[in-house]
Amino acid sequence: MKAWLLLFPLLFLAHHSPAAPPNFLFIFSDDHASHALSCYGSKINSTPNLDRIATSGARFSNAFVTNSICTPSRATLMTGLYSHRNGVTVFNRFDGSQPTVAKYLQAAGYYTGIVGKWHLESDPTGFDYWSILPGQGRYHNPEFIEMGKRKTLTGYVEDLIADQSIAFLENRPKDRPFLLFSNPKAPHRNWEPDAKHAHLYDDIDIPTPPTFNDDYSSRSPAAAEATMRIDLHLNASDTKGPPPPNLSGAALKFWKYQRFIKDYLRCVAAMDDNVGRLLDYLKDHDLLKNTVIIYASDNGFYLGDHNWFDKRFMYDPSLRVPLLISAPGISKPNSVIPQMVLNVDFAPTLLDLAGLPVPPQMQGKSLAPLLRGQSPPDWRSAMYYRYYHYPGDHRVQPHYGIRTATEKLIFFHHINAWEFYDLTQDPDELHNLINDPAQATAIANAKNRLILEKNRVQDTDQFAEAFRNPPITTTPPPEKVLP
Numbered sequence: 001m002k003a004w005l006l007l008f009p010l011l012f013l014a015h016h017s018p019a020a021p022p023n024f025l026f027i028f029s030d031d032h033a034s035h036a037l038s039c040y041g042s043k044i045n046s047t048p049n050l051d052r053i054a055t056s057g058a059r060f061s062n063a064f065v066t067n068s069i070c071t072p073s074r075a076t077l078m079t080g081l082y083s084h085r086n087g088v089t090v091f092n093r094f095d096g097s098q099p100t101v102a103k104y105l106q107a108a109g110y111y112t113g114i115v116g117k118w119h120l121e122s123d124p125t126g127f128d129y130w131s132i133l134p135g136q137g138r139y140h141n142p143e144f145i146e147m148g149k150r151k152t153l154t155g156y157v158e159d160l161i162a163d164q165s166i167a168f169l170e171n172r173p174k175d176r177p178f179l180l181f182s183n184p185k186a187p188h189r190n191w192e193p194d195a196k197h198a199h200l201y202d203d204i205d206i207p208t209p210p211t212f213n214d215d216y217s218s219r220s221p222a223a224a225e226a227t228m229r230i231d232l233h234l235n236a237s238d239t240k241g242p243p244p245p246n247l248s249g250a251a252l253k254f255w256k257y258q259r260f261i262k263d264y265l266r267c268v269a270a271m272d273d274n275v276g277r278l279l280d281y282l283k284d285h286d287l288l289k290n291t292v293i294i295y296a297s298d299n300g301f302y303l304g305d306h307n308w309f310d311k312r313f314m315y316d317p318s319l320r321v322p323l324l325i326s327a328p329g330i331s332k333p334n335s336v337i338p339q340m341v342l343n344v345d346f347a348p349t350l351l352d353l354a355g356l357p358v359p360p361q362m363q364g365k366s367l368a369p370l371l372r373g374q375s376p377p378d379w380r381s382a383m384y385y386r387y388y389h390y391p392g393d394h395r396v397q398p399h400y401g402i403r404t405a406t407e408k409l410i411f412f413h414h415i416n417a418w419e420f421y422d423l424t425q426d427p428d429e430l431h432n433l434i435n436d437p438a439q440a441t442a443i444a445n446a447k448n449r450l451i452l453e454k455n456r457v458q459d460t461d462q463f464a465e466a467f468r469n470p471p472i473t474t475t476p477p478p479e480k481v482l483p
């Protein structure tokens with residue numbers, strides 16, 4: 001056993017508050033964009049059960065991920081570390097010998113479990129019980145790996161994940177707090193609905209997003225290179241059959257969008273129903289009063305935004321994720337928290353809410369002060385992002401950048417191309433201002449800020465030097481740099 005793990009129960013005793021530690025139900029879905037939840041103002045669907053979490057607790061209106069793709073985001077959830085620190089930058093195998101939030105909570109006495117999507121290739125560690133989908137898993141009659149043993153279950157994946165999650169809660173030792181990750185597969189590609197929702201939206205057209213016809217004209221070449229366009233790259237498997245032969249141009253694109261978005265939203269609806277089952281279980285067993293409920297997605301998603309499906313790019317539709325937290329006695333009902341929060345914050349938050357110390361290697365911050373309604377004056381005002389997977393499935397150029405409340409700077413380092421967006425004037429990120437002379441000072445400052453943030457999170461690989469090549473002539477803004 002690792003030395004840190006041996007020490008941890010002692011640390012727990014030292015820091016443990018008099019109140020009983022809370023249970024945790026963490027629902028971590030796959031590719032669910034925040035603009036497909038009604039509590040986030042969705043114009044295209046309704047999520048009544050997810051909205052229950054927002055109503056009883058807090059909705060974070062500026063939650064972002066540090067690498068918008070499945071496997072890396074899951075490694076970050078477990079470790080509280082950026083991809084370059086936990087070793088999972090693309091779809092590589094997670095080194096399960098690392099400290100994780102599950103191990104820390106398990107060592108402190110929690111009964112820990114994970115059901116559903118895992119997607120970290122190595123077997124889960126730090127869990128007393130696990131039943132995971134192999135890889136991406138299947139929507140219908142899926143196989144699970146339960147504690148190392150494969151089993152095939154009959155039914156729809158979202159129902160089966162909720163069934164096993166409820167069984168975990170039923171069978172848990174009742175004298176210990178629990179940590180349960182109940183991780184949906186939905187609404188990941190290729191968006192296969194269940195029979196119950198197969199005809200939802202049959203009689204209506206789903207509206208297209210405002211950036212549906214983005215032509216990428218002001219962007220770097222990276223956008224045009226990506227192979228994730230609604231009109232060009234949704235295939236017959238995605239649309240569940242070939243298009244009518246008489247369609248072309250805008251009409252064909254609209255047809256493909258309808259086929260994609262309706263199935264996507266049907267999968268969301270099935271997931272939302274099962275979130276309701278879990279919430280009902282907690283309610284019926286008097287567990288709501290001492291269970292922290294968290295809902296988040298591993299990344300956002302382009303729902304036709306910029307003529308895309310999928311994620312990866314640092315633009316807001318995939319950078320932003322839904323994050324709902326109901327923490328009894330801590331979060332305020334129906335509250336909205338505007339501060340910039342990241343997926344590196346999830347693990348520290350769980351440990352802090354459990355009354356445990358946040359281990360020094362973790363790179364995120366506990367969200368507990370924000371849940372209490374506080375506004376810490378030193379809260380982060382910029383975030384660092386980095387994407388690695390190229391050519392991958394969709395030829396999205398690797399890039400890194402920073403986002404503040406008002407600006408976004410992106411560097412596609414393989415092709416030495418920059419983009420800069422003024423989010424106050426251009427929230428849809430349609431006008432790349434990198435060559436606008438009026439923005440020269442703002443861009444130079446943003447480049448300096450990018451260096452600071454890159455160093456702050458200790459991302460110091462070979463591309464750091466490539467990045468330093470552009471001349472930087474202005475004084476960096478005042479910034480506290482961590483050692």
Ligand SMILES: [Ca+2]
Nearest residue numbers: 030031070298
């Ligand atoms: Ca995902």
